[in-house]
Amino acid sequence: MNVYDRMKEKGIVLPPAPPKGGLYSPCKIVEGWAYLSGCGCNMGDKVYKGTLGRDFTVEEGQMLARNCALNLLAVLEREIGDLNRVKAAAKILVLVASQNDFYQQPEVANGASGLLAEVFGGDIGLPARSAIGVNVLPGNLPVEVEAVFVIA
Amino acid sequence: MNVYDRMKEKGIVLPPAPPKGGLYSPCKIVEGWAYLSGCGCNMGDKVYKGTLGRDFTVEEGQMLARNCALNLLAVLEREIGDLNRVKAAAKILVLVASQNDFYQQPEVANGASGLLAEVFGGDIGLPARSAIGVNVLPGNLPVEVEAVFVIA
């Protein structure tokens, strides 16, 4: 099934690719492997700051992780032109800015990996994943996600 | 040397693969590269919670990191059937839930990379590695390890 038909069916719309915040390649493709730099959860004018366990609920965190995945796909599409070229979402790392007693990083991370499964289907889209807490992320972001895709 | 002979010789027994805790692939294999989702240190009924530098000693942490590696191998074996297919343990990331003044993450991580070297021998089994502290991990786990293997 065409990726864009699936997205249309589910009402998934990609945002513009987020601006670059430093000296790096947003998407570096080498021998068919696309390494995507960590994307935050800000989208357009909407800026999110804070940590899980204090400033955001788990449900809000899931939405924020989903935003990160949408930003990643926007960067990838800008680079490769057509998301149907994705052969696999291999791996994501979900970083959750967390209070010391917030333990639900995996539930938050489902917002990102779930979006990939929706867009590409489970076989291609469901990646290996680690979801971890950190005390602080760039710009006081609550969630950041990096990814590795394989491209045809 | 056969991996299972080596394990028998050293008394290493794999646990059942741990249950999945979210929307992800426990082991995603693409073009011979096996990305393994982060595994915690719980094993069977035994559940560990807390941080290094307060709730666990370095020696306990090494045992916990070893548990993570055993869980990773259980997941990998379930996926590929025979651990003799492993051509290389390429990379592990060892995440240690740490008090702000706990600095011995590498000693803890030796429990994981040492187990891989025992099982596969040093050339194949000793991976590149980063060992880092984080303030908190999913479910209040003290140690989590993710891995990349290459499979024949």
Add this chain to the structure above:
Amino acid sequence: MNVYDRMKEKGIVLPPAPPKGGLYSPCKIVEGWAYLSGCGCNMGDKVYKGTLGRDFTVEEGQMLARNCALNLLAVLEREIGDLNRVKAAAKILVLVASQNDFYQQPEVANGASGLLAEVFGGDIGLPARSAIGVNVLPGNLPVEVEAVFVIA
């Protein structure tokens, strides 16, 4: 352009490869992919301890991240002999030991990715990157960087 000519032109001198701090491969090469274990920012006798936002300024952090990249290249050169064999700096992960209210990890990370771009040129040298805060790193290091390169 020859990597060593470019380094000479810019006055970049590699340090001796840092000593190994545990059971791991400093550089594990599999099928042309070189996984480099996390390198800290200590160099020779010079040892750095502390966190960003308290013990080091952003500018100092950039120098420390640059040190990490120099250490990574020293390890890589020892392993492959000639840095002209590098086809791509695919990905780096920059770990910044951070106070809870330090948000400028990307600026710090520019010290590492910028050095790679200087040495290899932008197309080859500018990697995908994530820059994250953590509460503590091994040996109380302020900055640690791990990397993935592709080798001819």
